Amino acid sequence: MTDAPISNTARLDAPRLNRQVCFALYSASKAATAVYRPMLDELGLTYPQYLVMLVLWEDQPRSVRELGEELGLDSGTLSPLLKRLEALGLVERRRSAEDERRVEVFLTDSGAALSAKSSAIPQQLADAAGLSAAELDQLRETLGRLTAALHSSR
Amino acid sequence: MTDAPISNTARLDAPRLNRQVCFALYSASKAATAVYRPMLDELGLTYPQYLVMLVLWEDQPRSVRELGEELGLDSGTLSPLLKRLEALGLVERRRSAEDERRVEVFLTDSGAALSAKSSAIPQQLADAAGLSAAELDQLRETLGRLTAALHSSR
């Protein structure tokens, strides 16, 4: 397979096609967060803050490092974001006793309760997307492979 | 098909699925710009600046409004971005004579010449994506429909 004259990565008009795909990715991502925005406004959250809350709603507490690994964000992004979530009274940060380098992020009662108020959002997004469940599933799968390939290329 | 008990937009575990798709979109978009970054660093450009240059390389001059419509960006983003491109000596901004509200963005010789230095980037991206041309094409098409649906839902 490695000696095929045309590789199985795109060769045919790759520049234009690829440029369109990357721009389509960039546009779709912006469009999705734009649809989230008015819904998240009612919770007082931004989209990245919502992502952090989703992780914490699943399992809690989480260290800053764990949050960063789940979401692909570094401490330069997470530290001020978590400080804002703490100022909103949704989370608490405490130094770990076992490892004083670590900071554990806990949900407050208010933070845990916010989960219920957010429950309608995913369905609203799915409706706005206008794709079938099968298409969404395939899109997710393709994007996953794309992201993995892009990461491994570095 | 429309009278099926399950609508053709996702119903089955829509929350989790949709959340995964939106996060996959967010992650893939970040991964793509991360792959662009070292290549664009050599041109002294960021990804949004590169997008503006791509538009100008196609046709020139363009007003700020036209650039904004092509890229889905407003003047709050474009004004400072164009100011930085101008500081780099890649573009010039001139008030239109016919309509003094408009600002036309022109490529400088240096800005036009940069196109050649960027010619290898799209192929490098296509290689890093690790998807076949057919998959890339289908991804672009699906993302296009998704973006359109998300925009029209507002």
Added chain:
DNA sequence: GGCAGATAAGTTGTGCGCAATGTAATTGTG
């Protein structure tokens, strides 16, 4: 035990991305 290197967070600086606002020019309408 002591110290070099690794690890975890935080800080700083730059550049988007977007809402809200301001200013100037143009267009539409009576």
Added chain:
DNA sequence: CACAATTACATTGCGCACAACTTATCTGCC
């Protein structure tokens, strides 16, 4: 013609996103 509404662009403010750097803690190795 006058003037209200619209349009084009710029500015301000806030929150990511990330590179680079700093500080504190821990681990491995001698």
